[in-house]
Amino acid sequence: MMDRMTRSKYFERVASADLMATVEPFIDNALKQVGAIPAYDSLISKYKGLPLVPDMKADLQAHATQLTLDGTFHYLAKEEADIRANPAARTTDILKTVFGAK
Helix, strand or coil, rough: CHHCCCCHHHHCCCCCCCHHHHHHHHHHHHHCCHHHHHHHHHHHHHHHHCCCCCCCCCHHHHHHHHHHHHHHHHHHHHHHHHHHHHHHCCCCCHHHHHHHCC
């Protein structure tokens, strides 16, 4: 049987692309609504104008999307651990079937 880390990595590997495609438009919209993209672009422009700074190639939208996925997988792993450890957390028929009704 797979350990918790292996299960988490498996789910992340098989679901990341679809989740990213689903979440990206919402992240982009939220960043635009709060004015983060022009503020970030302005900051990067000023940064690149400084002497002797290393080149920085950063994509705000990609970074925010990746952090969203990281947080999602983190909380899914926590919830799965609770469901596995606590039979009372198996509140639906499908959870009882998947994780066993002890």
